[in-house]
Amino acid sequence: MAHYVDGFVLPVPRNKLAVYRRMARTAGKVWRDHGALQYIECVADDVKPGKHTSFPQSVKLKAGEAVWFSWIVFKSRAHRDRVNGKVMKDPRMAAMMDPWIRRRCPSTASG
Numbered sequence: 001m002a003h004y005v006d007g008f009v010l011p012v013p014r015n016k017l018a019v020y021r022r023m024a025r026t027a028g029k030v031w032r033d034h035g036a037l038q039y040i041e042c043v044a045d046d047v048k049p050g051k052h053t054s055f056p057q058s059v060k061l062k063a064g065e066a067v068w069f070s071w072i073v074f075k076s077r078a079h080r081d082r083v084n085g086k087v088m089k090d091p092r093m094a095a096m097m098d099p100w101i102r103r104r105c106p107s108t109a110s111g
Contacts, residue, residue, distance in 0.1 A: 003037065003073050003076075004074045004075070004077045004080050005072065005073055005074070006071065006074070006080060007069070008071070009058055009059055009067060009069050010059060010067075010070075011059040011062065011065040011067060012065060012066050013065050014064050014065060014066055017066065026092060026096050027093070027096070028041070029092075030087055030090050030092050030093055031072050031087055033090075034083045034086040035074075035082070035083045035086075037073040037074060037075065038071075038072065039070075039072050040070060040071050040072075040073075042068065042069045043066055043067070043068055047067055049061075055067040055069060
């Protein structure tokens with residue numbers, strides 16, 4: 001059975017890893033509470049920049065940051081759209097957004 005996946009890559013300051021892990025735990029719960037099949041978070045703390053493209057290049061990684069690659073699994077694109085609609089309205093999401101994420105990853109602030 002094929003699934004639909006949303007993936008994202010973002011830079012996380014190494015001194016904020018514990019904060020991000022707590023946020024990711026909450027986010028995973030929120031997505032699963034609204035029907036996502038899986039929510040997976042991975043740190044890529046030893047990935048080197050590639051010659052043409054790579055995770056570090058994609059986020060313009062700065063010194064003192066680690067790359068996080070994460071994905072959420074859904075039944076289908078329609079299922080993803082329904083779940084994400086509910087997630088974006090969930091007050092737990094707004095409550096956990098740390099200001100450094102809004103500054104470094106502006107697309108996360110638009111909801």
